[in-house]
Every structure is written in C-alpha cells, then in structure tokens.
Amino acid sequence: MPDAEPAMPRGGRATRAVWLVAGLACLCLGGIGIVVPLMPTTIFVILAAGCFARSSPRLEAWLRTHPRFGPPIRAWQAERAIPARAKRAACMGIVLGYGLFWLGARPHWPLALTVAVMMGGCALWIVTRPLPSGAGLP
Template identity: 35%
Template structure:
C-alpha cells in the first residue's frame, strides 16, 4: 500500500506542477493530495514537499492560518470566473449551465464569507 500511496503522491505532484502553468488544472487540491499520499508512504518526501517553494506559495498560508489574503482571493476569483465563464459558454445543456452558475456563486460566497481574510504582510509590498 505504501508504494501505491507513493506513486499517487508523485502523480498528484506532477498534476500540481502542470496546474501552475495550465489554468485548467487546480494546483492546490493536487498539492494537498500529494501531501496526504506522502504522509502515508514516505515521511522523507512529505518533509521535502513541505519545504518546497511550490508548497509555500500555494498551500502553506491557508494550512497554517486558515485564512487567505484578500488580494490572493481576488486573483483566485478572476481565474475561477474566466474558467467558469468558458465552461458555461460551451456547456450544451441548460441544467449544466445553471449548475455551473450556482457553483460559481457558491465558490464566491465561500471564498469571501467563510474563509477569513488575513491581513496583508507589510513586508510583502
């Protein structure tokens, strides 16, 4: 089982890396999956991934503080609106379009009302 988790961890990590350059693939969920798989298979790879710049950029803030800076939330939302807009435009069935609009509204609500804002770091400006 450890080997399967290890292979799944590397597959998820590879998809996360693709997600950095391809806007259609979500980076953060694949990084979280990679961490979960590595935690069950290899503490060495889990520790390594925790210390990578990729992990620090996409996951560390939220995992440690449970909050996201408002500026980052806005960037996330722009990406979601673009991708959902494309999906809604090309969806062939009206019920799928309605469901995607509902999902977009839910994501917007969740991002801005449920996940707390973290004050911007004065050193990052």
C-alpha cells in the same frame, strides 16, 4: 525543521505505496496547473503534501520547505487558511471556467444555473477561508 529523521507513517507497505502514487499524481496535476490556465496548482500540491504525510516523510518535508509551495501548504495545515492571491486566482479561474463552459456548451438555463450555483458555492467556500496570519509559520 528539526534534523531528526521523521517517523515513518503508519499503515502497511501497500497502503503507503497507494498514498505515494496518489501524492505523485497530485504533484503532477499541480505541475500541469502551472502551465495550463484553468488548472489549479495549489490545491493539488496541498493534496500531495497530505498524501506524502501518509507515505513519505521526506517528500512531505521537501514540499513543506519548498520556497514556492511551502508557505501555502504550511498555512493550510496550520490554520486552514488560503492566501489572498490564491483566493483571487481561484475565483478568477472559476469565473473564466464558467464563461468558457457557457460559451462552449451553450447549455439550457437549468444546466447553466446548476453549474453556476455549484461553482459559486466553491468560490464562496474559498473566499470564506481565513487569510494566513503568518504566526508560527517558518
């Protein structure tokens, strides 16, 4: 990462403030996801990085260079790639979430099928993303 000061994002102060608040909210949700089993972490941290790119170059740089969250953020930004471990965790969370939904709500078959198709579509989208190549990533 260069030592030069990052350029200030475009937009007015109010716009940058909204992006900053959204980034901080996403970061908080990602933090909750670390301790709550069905709550995702990585996607919220990636969203936070996108929000910070529009509001706070320093916070974006901090996330991109973070030892834990930096590699998946850089992989997503560079290649739209998701690491295998994150894919497995996301799909296991989807299956577990559907199981809890089915057991807790006892839905009639149309709702159960609709939710299964939607969650299956999300899982399919996740598993069809490429794996990070690692090329060009710090």
